[in-house]
Amino acid sequence: xxxxxxxxxxxxxxxxxxxxxxxxxxxxxxxxxxxxxxxxxxxxxxxxxxxxxxxxxxxxxxxxxxxxxxxxxxxxxxxxxxxxxxxxxxxxxxxxxxxxxxxxxxxxxxxxxxxxxxxxxxxxxxxxxxxxxxxxxxxxxxxxxxxxxxxxxxxxxxxxxxxxxxxxxxxxxxxxxxxxxxxxxxxxxxxxxxxxxxxxxxxxxxxxxxxxxxxxxxxxxxxxxxxxxxxxxxxxxxxxxxxxxxxxxxxxxxxxxxxxxxxxxxxxxxxxxxxxxxxxxxxxxxxxxxxxxxxxxxxxxxxxxxxxxxxxxxxxxxxxxxxxxxxxxxxxxxxxxxxxxxxxxxxxxxxxxxxxxxxxxxxxxxxxxxxxxxxxxxxxxxxxxxxxxxxxxxxxxxxxxxxxxxxxxxxxxxxxxx
Numbered sequence: 542x543x544x545x546x547x548x549x550x551x552x553x554x555x556x557x558x559x560x561x562x563x564x565x566x567x568x569x570x571x572x573x574x575x576x577x578x579x580x581x582x583x584x585x586x587x588x589x590x591x592x593x594x595x596x597x598x599x600x601x602x603x604x605x606x607x608x609x610x611x612x613x614x615x616x617x618x619x620x621x622x623x624x625x626x627x628x629x630x631x632x633x634x635x636x637x638x639x640x641x642x643x644x645x646x647x648x649x650x651x652x653x654x655x656x657x658x659x660x661x662x663x664x665x666x667x668x669x670x671x672x673x674x675x676x677x678x679x680x681x682x683x684x685x686x687x688x689x690x691x692x693x694x695x696x697x698x699x700x701x702x703x704x705x706x707x708x709x710x711x712x713x714x715x716x717x718x719x720x721x722x723x724x725x726x727x728x729x730x731x732x733x734x735x736x737x738x739x740x741x742x743x744x745x746x747x748x749x750x751x752x753x754x755x756x757x758x759x760x761x762x763x764x765x766x767x768x769x770x771x772x773x774x775x776x777x778x779x780x781x782x783x784x785x786x787x788x789x790x791x792x793x794x795x796x797x798x799x800x801x802x803x804x805x806x807x808x809x810x811x812x813x814x815x816x817x818x819x820x821x822x823x824x825x826x827x828x829x830x831x832x833x834x835x836x837x838x839x840x841x842x843x844x845x846x847x848x849x850x851x852x853x854x855x856x857x858x859x860x861x862x863x864x865x866x867x868x869x870x871x872x873x874x875x876x877x878x879x880x881x882x883x884x885x886x887x888x889x890x891x892x893x894x895x896x897x898x899x900x901x902x903x904x905x906x907x908x909x910x911x912x913x914x915x916x917x918x919x920x921x922x923x924x925x926x927x928x929x930x931x932x933x934x935x936x937x938x939x940x941x942x943x944x945x946x947x948x949x950x951x952x953x954x955x956x957x958x959x
Contacts, residue, residue, distance in 0.1 A: 544574060545614040551922035552601065552621050553737075554720065556586045556763030556786060557804070557869070559597075560918040561604040563612060571923060572903045575611040576910060579604050584800065587763055587786075590624075591719035598726025605727055618732035620925045621720055622740045622917065623678050624764045628780050629711045631668075632683065633661045636704035645695045645703060653705055654682060661709035676717045679736035680709040683774045693773060710736050710778050733925050737761075738768040738778055740920030744902075745867050745894045746770060756852045756861045758880070759917060760871035762786045765848055769855045777855040781847045785870025788840045795836045796828065797821050810834060811874040834875065841875050849883035863890040867916040 544565060553560040558580040564573040585596035605616055635657040643649075658680045665675065686704035687695045695703050717734070724731050741759040751770040759766040762785045769777040785807075792803035797820045809816050810833050817827050853860055864884070866877055872893055881891040895913035902919060904911060937956065 544612075548574065548612070548614075548616075549922045549925045550608070550616050550619045550732075551918050551925065552604070552619050552724070553740075553918035553921060554586075554591075554597065554601065554621060554723065555761050556624075556784070557581065557761070559600050559604050560914060561608050562915070562918040562922050563608055563616070564919075564922055566926060570901065570903050571919065572905050573909065573919070574905055575608045576906065576915070576918075577604050577607040577611070578910065578914070579607070590716060590763070591723055594719060594722045594726060598723040601723060601729070602727035605729060617728075617730060619724060619729045620733045620735070620921050621724060621731055622735050622737040622921045622924075623712050623716060623720060624737050624761065624766060624780065628736075628778060629665065629675060630708055630778055631661050631665045631711070632706060632708045633657055633664060634704060634706050635660055636686070636702060638702040639700070642699045642701055644699050645697060647696060649703075650694075650696050653703060654680070654707065657682075657705050657707035658709055661707060665709070665711055674714040675711040676714060677709055678712050678717065678734055679739045680707055681739060681775050682707050683776055684772070708776065708778070710739075712736075735921065735924040736766075736778065737917055738766040738780075739775070740924050741766070741867050741917045742768050742770070742775060743920040743923045744916045745865050745898050745920075747898075748773070751775070754856065754862050756856070756864045758848055758852075758864060758866050758868075758871065760784050760844070760848075760866060760868040760876070762870055765844065765868075765870070767848065767851055767855060769852070769861065771856075779851045779855045781844075781851050783844050783847055784868075785873070787844065788837050788870070788873060791836050791840045792833070796826070806833065807837070807873065810837065837873065838875070841873065841879055845876060845879035845883045848880055852884065860884045860886060862886070863892075865892060865894040867894050867913045869914050872913060 547565045548563050551562045558578055561577045562573060563575045564571050579600050581600050583596055585593040591597050609616055637653065658677065661680065662677050683706040685692050685695050687698055687700050688702055721731055738757060738759055742757050745757050746755060751773050754771045757768050765781045765784045767779045768775050789800060789803045789807050792806050793800055796818060798818055799821065802818055806816050806818055813830060815827050815829050816833060817825065819825050864880060877891045877893060878888050881888045893913055894916065896911045899911050899915060
């Protein structure tokens with residue numbers, strides 16, 4: 542196997558850091574060939590939104606070059622994911638009937654999903670009339686139908702009619718464009734785009750668990766992205782603009798330290814030792830674990846409260862049976878217990894998912910990082926195999942046009958858009 546040709550490059554461009562993963566799929570197992578994590582030198586991203594394209598692009602460039610040095614071949618295309626900031630969703634149903642029975646092929650299934658995604662895009666554009674342009678950044682089937690009856694997968698079956706309920710997610714143009722421009726700044730081309738919770742759930746909640754009514758909470762630095770599963774499918778996506786950075790800000794204000802210093806202090810919570818730090822006046826201080834936890838508690842309470850409210854809203858005004866938490870912001874001691882309390886479920890039903898969900902991933906490198914920070918970037922890589930871009934970028938006479946990729950684009954579509 543030519544690794545350089547088969548490799549998939551995924552980037553998790555987060556508020557606090559950029560995580561790069563390169564790997565290949567072989568015999569149904571994803572093999573990680575290289576990984577690298579680089580924190581932003583400044584707060585160039587806030588709440589999952591890129592504020593300084595050049596600085597974020599420079600961080601991406603460093604990650605790219607470090608990975609290329611390890612792999613010894615160039616990287617040109619990358620898969621990325623958008624955070625759920627200003628997220629909009631729509632669910633549609635598409636039904637297709639045939640004059641005579643036909644066996645559903647893989648191509649037929651792809652065409653069915655693509656048609657549903659096209660319909661979702663058209664319905665969204667028709668109903669959202671504030672003048673702001675949105676892009677479809679991901680979609681997933683909720684349930685399939687065969688001859689009027691629900692079925693988990695019609696592929697391979699003989700059918701007279703087939704249908705799908707599909708949920709599609711949309712983000713504003715500025716969020717998507719910021720991602721593209723930062724990636725292009727680093728000399729890369731976006732190969733595919735998905736939503737962070739779609740990527741995370743690909744790893745954190747295997748399909749065999751999705752019959753349960755569960756929630757996944759991906760707690761990053763700027764946003765907490767949420768998705769709900771029920772009856773074997775992902776049924777809803779959501780987001781709250783509160784995550785790990787809001788906790789760091791509490792330490793900044795209370796201890797009068799720079800943000801980077803406060804971030805390091807937060808990461809030491811729970812290690813059982815007093816924490817030494819230098820404030821903005823150059824004075825060296827020491828704070829106990831108990832005092833640090835007391836500073837963070839109001840922030841953790843607010844994070845858990847907002848996440849629980851969003852989970853209940855997305856789940857039809859009722860709590861879920863269990864919650865999996867991923868992402869670096871979710872490992873702060875006390876968060877999962879507070880979230881369980883706000884949801885009214887037992888503490889053992891809200892758990893951090895990290896190394897144990899990566900057992901099906903082969904890390905072909907020494908000293909690999911295998912924790913909850915890797916769940917989303919690996920999911921981004923895996924999502925590359927599931928679906929392509931929801932839209933594509935075409936240049937016509939120097940004009941860059943973005944078009945919804947329904948699989949049937951023509952030159953006239955590009956001309957009309959331009």
